[in-house]
Amino acid sequence: MAACVFVVLMQLLVMGEPVTCQETVVVISNEMPGEILQLHCHSRDNDLGLQTLGYSSSYQFHFNTNIWGTTLFTCDFTSTHHPASVGIIVFQGPSYGFMPCEFHCNWVVTPNGFYLLGQFEKPWPQDTNTNVRTHT
Numbered sequence: 629m630a631a632c633v634f635v636v637l638m639q640l641l642v643m644g645e646p647v648t649c650q651e652t653v654v655v656i657s658n659e660m661p662g663e664i665l666q667l668h669c670h671s672r673d674n675d676l677g678l679q680t681l682g683y684s685s686s687y688q689f690h691f692n693t694n695i696w697g698t699t700l701f702t703c704d705f706t707s708t709h710h711p712a713s714v715g716i717i718v719f720q721g722p723s724y725g726f727m728p729c730e731f732h733c734n735w736v737v738t739p740n741g742f743y744l745l746g747q748f749e750k751p752w753p754q755d756t757n758t759n760v761r762t763h764t
Contacts, residue, residue, distance in 0.1 A: 652693060654718050654733045657686040660707060665737055669703040669718065697723035705737065716742055 658665040658681040669676040669689065679687045693699040699721040704713045719733050720726070728744055736743045 650692075650731050651690050652699075652719060652731050652733070653688060653690050654701065654735070655686055655688040656681070656703065656718070656735045656737065658683055659736050659738045661739075663707045663709060663739075665705065665707045667703045667705050669701055671699060671701045674701075693721045697721040700724070705742075707737075 654669075656667060656669075661683055663683060665681040666678060667681070667687065668678050671691075674691070676689055681687055689701075691699065691701070699719065700717065701719040702715055703718050704715050706713050716735075718735055719729065733744065
C-alpha cells in the first residue's frame with residue numbers, strides 16, 4: 629500500500645495527473661472451433677512466454693501500468709489454419725492517447741477476427757491491414 633501511495637504522489641508531482649494502483653487484467657479467449665491458438669504476449673520488460681489455447685479456453689495475465697503511462701503489451705498469434713504470426717496490441721497505457729480498455733481487456737479470437745469487449749475488431753489479416761475499427 630505504501631508503494632501505491634508513493635507512485636500516486638510521484639505521478640502528481642511529475643505529470644499533474646494521478647495514476648491508479650488498480651491492477652489491469654487481460655483475458656484472451658479462443659472461440660475458433662477446431663483451431664489451436666498459440667500466443668506469445670510481451671511488453672518491453674516482461675516476456676510471458678508461449679501459450680497454447682484449445683477451442684473455448686482462455687489465458688489471462690495481470691499487471692500494473694508504469695507511472696509514465698507507457699505500458700504496452702503485444703501478443704503474437706498463430707493458429708492451426710493461420711500459421712503466419714499476427715501481432716496485436718492488447719493493451720496500451722494512457723500516454724499513447726487511445727486506450728480501448730483500461731482495467732479489464734477481454735479479447736475474443738473468432739474465425740472472423742479479434743474482438744475487444746464487443747466494440748472493436750481486427751480481422752484476421754489476409755493482408756497487412758492492422759487498423760482497429762468499430763464493429764457493428
